[in-house]
Amino acid sequence: MNRRARTAMFLAAAGVTGGFLVAAFTQLPPFGTKDHPYGTRAVAASLQHRTANAVSAVNFDQRALDTLGEEFILFGAVLGAVALLRRARDEDRAAPQPGGVLPSTRLFGACLLPVTVLVGAYVVAHGQLSPGGGFQGGVVLATALHLAYVAADYRVLRRVRPLAVFAALDAVGAGAYSLLGLAGLCASAAYLQNVLPLGTFNDLASGGLVPLLNAAVGVEVASGVIVLIAQFLDQAVDIASPHRPEGGPKAPDSTGEDGR
Amino acid sequence: MSILPFLAAGWILLAGIYGMVTSRNLVHAVGCLAVAQSSTYVLLLGVGFRRGGTAPVFSDIPTRTPVVDPVVQALVLTDIVVGTTVTALLLSLVIQIRKRTGTVDPEDLTELRG
Numbered sequence: 001m002n003r004r005a006r007t008a009m010f011l012a013a014a015g016v017t018g019g020f021l022v023a024a025f026t027q028l029p030p031f032g033t034k035d036h037p038y039g040t041r042a043v044a045a046s047l048q049h050r051t052a053n054a055v056s057a058v059n060f061d062q063r064a065l066d067t068l069g070e071e072f073i074l075f076g077a078v079l080g081a082v083a084l085l086r087r088a089r090d091e092d093r094a095a096p097q098p099g100g101v102l103p104s105t106r107l108f109g110a111c112l113l114p115v116t117v118l119v120g121a122y123v124v125a126h127g128q129l130s131p132g133g134g135f136q137g138g139v140v141l142a143t144a145l146h147l148a149y150v151a152a153d154y155r156v157l158r159r160v161r162p163l164a165v166f167a168a169l170d171a172v173g174a175g176a177y178s179l180l181g182l183a184g185l186c187a188s189a190a191y192l193q194n195v196l197p198l199g200t201f202n203d204l205a206s207g208g209l210v211p212l213l214n215a216a217v218g219v220e221v222a223s224g225v226i227v228l229i230a231q232f233l234d235q236a237v238d239i240a241s242p243h244r245p246e247g248g249p250k251a252p253d254s255t256g257e258d259g260r
Numbered sequence: 261m262s263i264l265p266f267l268a269a270g271w272i273l274l275a276g277i278y279g280m281v282t283s284r285n286l287v288h289a290v291g292c293l294a295v296a297q298s299s300t301y302v303l304l305l306g307v308g309f310r311r312g313g314t315a316p317v318f319s320d321i322p323t324r325t326p327v328v329d330p331v332v333q334a335l336v337l338t339d340i341v342v343g344t345t346v347t348a349l350l351l352s353l354v355i356q357i358r359k360r361t362g363t364v365d366p367e368d369l370t371e372l373r374g
Binding site for chain 2: 003006007010014017018021022025026028029030031032033034036038039042043046047052053054055057058059063066067070073074076077078080081084085088129130131135202221228231232235
């Protein structure tokens with residue numbers, strides 16, 4: 001199909017879709033309405049379980065089973081990326097060349113790395129109190145380690161990032177979430193039901209199961225993102241350009257055959 | 261115009277799909293998919309907005325303060341996580357396609373390979 005026909009087809013389909021969307025939008029409750037039946041009930045349920053952050057209460061208490069699924073989507077995606085980006089037989093590893101880094105950049109990275117790790121841990125630990133939680137804090141933690149790559153070089157990153165450990169931690173985080181759900185079954189309640197002591201409202205130890213699930217998610221997201229970025233960095237830095245099939249538009253001299 | 265935020269979400273969706281339809285680069289197409297998906301964030305947050313409401317976090321406000329809907333915010337969080345992981349997976353597929361065929365232009369990928 002040529003480009004013009006394709007664009008025409010898109011415009012026709014977009015017109016129909018847009019028409020239906022506008023028709024649906026006019027039937028929605030008005031923007032900014034005071035009437036939020038689900039929201040009101042979710043807030044009441046979150047306050048009843050002494051969780052100050054209602055969003056965390058929805059994610060890790062009322063909808064904890066959905067978050068379990070979400071966590072395994074993340075786990076599956078990391079697994080898929082590792083499988084797709086593993087080193088092929090015809091690829092060669094090249095030692096990455098260290099680049100020049102300004103001393104001030106190096107100092108900046110060295111000072112900022114521990115601060116960022118601390119912020120990440122804080123965001124994970126206070127998920128039940130303030131905006132944040134396992135997902136957000138986990139990403140901050142993963143970013144922190146990569147300051148070693150930005151401010152120093154790849155070999156430093158490899159030293160602060162034992163990949164096998166983080167790959168195992170990813171599985172441990174995912175497993176811990178599933179196992180924490182069993183606490184509910186042990187107390188003869190439902191799977192992932194919040195049966196732990198609820199603590200004092202607005203205290204670090206409040207919300208029962210919520211901070212524990214947050215910690216499990218934080219470990220999983222942090223190590224998952226680290227493993228994921230490591231796969232892409234390997235492609236960019238570590239693996240020499242692969243052997244291209246014949247007839248490809250850009251076929252460099254094939255040096256990949258001796259890489260087995 | 262009380263449906264303007266919803267219309268914005270619809271426009272973002274169609275803009276993202278337009279990008280995917282006309283894309284000549286798979287990395288660009290993955291980016292457009294992320295744009296199309298982000299329309300759901302705008303729509304969900306628009307649905308959950310309460311006029312005069314604040315963030316649904318009660319650590320420093322009285323518990324009777326009107327807040328916006330926390331349910332849709334939790335849904336947006338799920339949405340972002342799933343979107344990010346799908347983007348990562350698709351980008352690794354693009355890397356494999358580039359390695360195996362030497363191109364990232366979807367129009368050059370016409371034949372099936374065994």
